[in-house]
Amino acid sequence: MSKRVALTGNEAVAHAMRQINPDVVAAYPITPQTDIVQYFSQYVADGKVKTEFVTVESEHSAMSATIGASAAGARAMTATSSQGLALMWEMVYITASFRLPIVMPVVNRALSGPINIHCDHGDSMGARDSGWIQLYSEDAQEVYDNILQAIRIAEHPDVMLPVMVCQDGFITSHSLENLLIEDDDFVKAWVGDYRPDRYLLDLSKPLTMGALDLADYYFEHKMGQAMAMRGAGKVVEDVAHEFAKRTGRKYGFFEEYRLDDAEVAVVVLNSTAGTARPVVDSLRADGVKVGLLKPRMFRPFPAQEIAGALEHVKAIGVMDRAESLSGIGGPVFPEIRSALYDACERPAVVNYVFGLGGRDMGPRQLKQIYEELVRVAKTGKCERLVTHFGVRE
Amino acid sequence: MRSTRLPGWKELPRGGVILDAGNAKEYMTGEWRSSVRPKWLPEKCIHCLFCWVYCPDASIQVVDGKMTGIDLEHCKGCGICAKECPVKTKAIEMVPENEPRARATGGETT
Numbered sequence: 001m002s003k004r005v006a007l008t009g010n011e012a013v014a015h016a017m018r019q020i021n022p023d024v025v026a027a028y029p030i031t032p033q034t035d036i037v038q039y040f041s042q043y044v045a046d047g048k049v050k051t052e053f054v055t056v057e058s059e060h061s062a063m064s065a066t067i068g069a070s071a072a073g074a075r076a077m078t079a080t081s082s083q084g085l086a087l088m089w090e091m092v093y094i095t096a097s098f099r100l101p102i103v104m105p106v107v108n109r110a111l112s113g114p115i116n117i118h119c120d121h122g123d124s125m126g127a128r129d130s131g132w133i134q135l136y137s138e139d140a141q142e143v144y145d146n147i148l149q150a151i152r153i154a155e156h157p158d159v160m161l162p163v164m165v166c167q168d169g170f171i172t173s174h175s176l177e178n179l180l181i182e183d184d185d186f187v188k189a190w191v192g193d194y195r196p197d198r199y200l201l202d203l204s205k206p207l208t209m210g211a212l213d214l215a216d217y218y219f220e221h222k223m224g225q226a227m228a229m230r231g232a233g234k235v236v237e238d239v240a241h242e243f244a245k246r247t248g249r250k251y252g253f254f255e256e257y258r259l260d261d262a263e264v265a266v267v268v269l270n271s272t273a274g275t276a277r278p279v280v281d282s283l284r285a286d287g288v289k290v291g292l293l294k295p296r297m298f299r300p301f302p303a304q305e306i307a308g309a310l311e312h313v314k315a316i317g318v319m320d321r322a323e324s325l326s327g328i329g330g331p332v333f334p335e336i337r338s339a340l341y342d343a344c345e346r347p348a349v350v351n352y353v354f355g356l357g358g359r360d361m362g363p364r365q366l367k368q369i370y371e372e373l374v375r376v377a378k379t380g381k382c383e384r385l386v387t388h389f390g391v392r393e
Numbered sequence: 394m395r396s397t398r399l400p401g402w403k404e405l406p407r408g409g410v411i412l413d414a415g416n417a418k419e420y421m422t423g424e425w426r427s428s429v430r431p432k433w434l435p436e437k438c439i440h441c442l443f444c445w446v447y448c449p450d451a452s453i454q455v456v457d458g459k460m461t462g463i464d465l466e467h468c469k470g471c472g473i474c475a476k477e478c479p480v481k482t483k484a485i486e487m488v489p490e491n492e493p494r495a496r497a498t499g500g501e502t503t
Contacts, residue, residue, distance in 0.1 A: 099408035160407060198410060208411035220402035221409040227402070 002180040002247060009172035012140040012179060013079065013105045013165075014039035016147040018049055019187035023074035023194075026054035026065035030084040031117045032169040033107040037079065059084040063091035070100040071209055073199030075151075077102065081169060082109035082123045089127075095162045096131025097225060098209060101154030101194075102162040104132075105147060108270065108321075109169040110357045118358020119169040121269065121322040125331045131225050133163040133232055134299040136269045141179040142296075143167045145249055148182070149239050151191045156235045161228055168271040170358070182247060190246070229300045236297055253302035255294045256309055258284060262291030264373040265310060267336055268319040269295055272354075272361050279366045290370050295332070303339035310336070311343035314377035317369050319389075321355045329353055329386035350382050354389040365390060418467075422450075426470035429487040431463050437484035444474035444485060 007015060013036045017025070025044075029037040044053040052069075056062045062078045069076035080088060085106060095102055106124045110116040124134060135150060137143040143165065150163040167173055182190070198207055213221055233253065240251040255273070258280050259265060266276055273294035283290045293309060295302075310316055318337070320330020328334065329351035337349040352369055355361045369389065376382045406412055440460050445453040452468035454461045463474075463485075475485040 097409065198406075198412075205412070206414055209408065211409065211411050213409055216399060217405070217409070220400070220405055223402035224405060224407060228407075 001183055001186075003183065004178060005181055006176050006178055007140055007144075007181075008035065008174050008176055009137075009140045009143050009167045010035035010107065010174065011039060012144040012177075012181075013147060013167075014043070015181060016144050016187070017077060017105075018043045019182075019184050020075075020077070020147070020151060020191050021049045021188070022051050022077045024052045024054065024066065024069035024076040025078065026056050026062045026069065026076070027078045027080070028056050028059050028062045028084060030059070030081045032109055032119075032173045033079050033081040033084065033105070035173070036105060036107070059087040060091060063088040063095065066102055066104075067091060067095055067098065067100060070095075070102050071098060071199065072201045073196055075155075075194035076100075077104065079105040079107070081107040082111055082117075085123045085127060086111060092127055092130045092132065094210070097221065099160040099225070099228065100162060101151075101160055103147065103150040103154055104162065104164050105143070106164045106166045107169045107173045108166050114357075116357040117169070119171050119271075119321070120356045120358065121166070121320070121331075122356075124164055124166045125322040125324075127164065128299055128331060131161065131229065132299060133159075133161055133229070133236070134297070135163060135165050135236075136296055136298060137165060137167045137172065138271055138273050138294065139172055139179070140167075140175070140177040141249070142251075143172065144179060144181060145243065145247070145251065146296075148187060148190060149236075149243055149251070152239045152242075153232065153235055155194060156239070157197070159228060159232045159235050161225075161232060166270065171271045180247075180249070186246070233297065233300050233302055251296060253295070253297045253305050254309070255292075255296065257292040257294070259291035259293060259309060259313070261289055262312075263289040263314045264316075264370060264377050265291045265293055265313045266317045266319060266366070266369060266373070267293045267295065267310075267332065269298070269321065269332065272319065272321065272366075275361060275363060276366050279363050279370060282363075283367070283370055288370070288374060290374075298332070301335055301339075303335070306336060307339040307343060310340060310347065311345070313347050315348045315350070315373045315382075316340075317350055317352050317373045319352045319354055319369070321353075323353050323356060323388075333386070348376050348380065348382055350376065350384070351386040352389045353386065359390055361390070421466045423464075423466040423468055426465075426468060426490065428490050429470050429472065430465060430490055431468060431470070431472070431474050431485050432488045432492075433460070433463050434484050434486065435460075437480050437482060439480055439484070441479060443477045443479055447473050447477045449473065 111122040333351035
C-alpha cells in the first residue's frame with residue numbers, strides 16, 4: 001500500500017535507502033547531500049537497517065570502498081554532490097568499467113570555482129561520459145521512485161552498470177514535499193536479494209579484477225561497456241513498466257507535457273520542468289501552442305525517441321543548467337540538436353544556459369523564453385544560438 | 394600459450410575480469426626490458442636464492458631448491474638480482490641486450 005507523507009528530497013532518498021537496506025554504504029557528507037548521510041547513519045545507529053556503514057575520510061575513499069564492497073559481492077551504495085563527485089572522479093569511471101551495479105544519489109550542486117553550494121548540473125553533467133546510467137528527477141516523488149527503479153536497472157543481468165539518480169540541490173533536496181511512498185515489504189520484494197554471478201568473495205570461483213589491459217584488449221572491454229549502455233534503455237523501459245503496474249506511477253525516457261500539437265517547446269531537466277508546466281498552461285490559455293519535454297534518462301541518451309517527440313515542433317529551446325565551457329553552450333544542447341539532424345523538417349534549436357550557481361529560474365523568466373521561441377518559430381530566424389539567460393552584462 | 398586469434402568483445406567476461414588463475418605467466422612482459430639483461434653463471438652460483446627472494450617479478454627459475462636459470466620472457470632487467478648476488482665475483486651479471494645469448498649460460502628461456 002502506498003502512503004502519503006511529507007518528505008524533503010534528501011529524506012526521500014534516505015527513506016528509500018533504509019527500505020533497500022543495502023549491505024554496505026560508504027559515504028562522506030557534503031552540502032547539499034549531507035542530510036542523506038545524516039539520516040541514513042541514524043537508521044544504522046537505531047538498528048533500522050543491517051547495513052555496514054563505512055565512515056570514510058573522503059569521497060575518493062567513499063567510491064573506492066563502495067567499489068570494494070560491490071566487487072566483493074555486496075549491494076553497496078553511496079551518495080554525493082559537486083566537489084564530492086569531483087573527488088571521486090577516478091573511481092567513478094572504474095565503477096562503470098568494472099560493471100558494478102552501484103546506485104548513487106547525486107544532489108546537483110555547482111562545481112568550484114568560484115566556490116558555490118547551490119544548484120546547477122555542472123557536477124553530474126561532467127560525469128555524463130563516465131559510463132554511468134543517469135536518471136534525473138523533478139521532485140521528491142521522482143527521486144524516491146527513481147532510486148527504487150535504479151536498483152533493478154543497475155543489477156539487471158543485461159545491464160550491470162552503475163546508476164546516478166540526480167535531483168536539484170536545495171530546490172528539491174531541502175524542500176518539503178508531498179509524496180507517495182511504498183511500504184517496507186513492497187520495497188524489499190521489489191529490489192529482491194542481490195545475487196551477483198561473479199564476485200571476489202566467491203572462493204569457489206576465484207577471479208581477478210582490475211588487471212592491466214593494453215592495446216590488445218582495452219578496446220574490446222570498452223565495446224562491452226558501450227553495448228551494455230546502448231542496451232540499458234530497454235531495461236529502463238521494462239523496469240518503469242513494471243513499476244507503473246505495481247504503483248500506478250508512470251515513467252519513461254522523458255516526460256512530454258502538452259507537446260503533441262506544440263509549435264514551440266522547451267527541453268529542461270529536473271525541478272525547472274515543474275516551474276515550466278504552469279507557464280505552458282497559461283500560454284496555452286492564451287492560445288499559444290507551447291509544450292515541454294523533460295528528459296528523465298540522459299544516459300543512455302534516447303536520441304531517436306527524443307527526436308520522434310520533438311521533430312514536429314518549429315522552435316525548441318534547450319535549457320542547460322550547466323555551461324560546458326565548450327564555446328557552444330551547455331551539454332544537453334548539442335545532444336538534442338544532433339538528435340534532430342535527421343528530422344525531415346529540422347526545427348530551429350537554440351540553447352539557454354541558465355541558473356548557474358543556484359540563480360533562480362521563475363515562471364516570469366520561463367515565459368520570456370517561450371515568447372522568444374515563438375518569435376523564432378514565426379520568423380524562422382534566431383538571433384543567437386546560445387543565450388546565457390539572466391546573466392548581467 | 395596464447396592463441397594467435399584473440400577473443401572478440403562478446404566472448405570476453407564482463408568488466409575485464411580474469412577467470413583463470415595464474416595466467417599472468419602467459420603474458421610475455423620480457424619485451425619491456427630496456428637495454429640490459431641478467432646473465433647467470435652457473436659455475437659460480439652457490440644457490441643461496443637471494444636473487445629469487447629479491448626479484449620483484451618471478452623471473453628466477455628454481456627447481457628443488459636449486460637455481461636453474463632466468464625467465465627472460467618476464468624479466469624486466471632491473472638488475473636487483475645481480476646487485477644482491479653475494480658471490481664476490483658475481484654469479485649474475487648484467488649484460489647488454491644485444492650480446493648474443495649463449496646456450497652455456499644455462500636456463501635462459503629463448
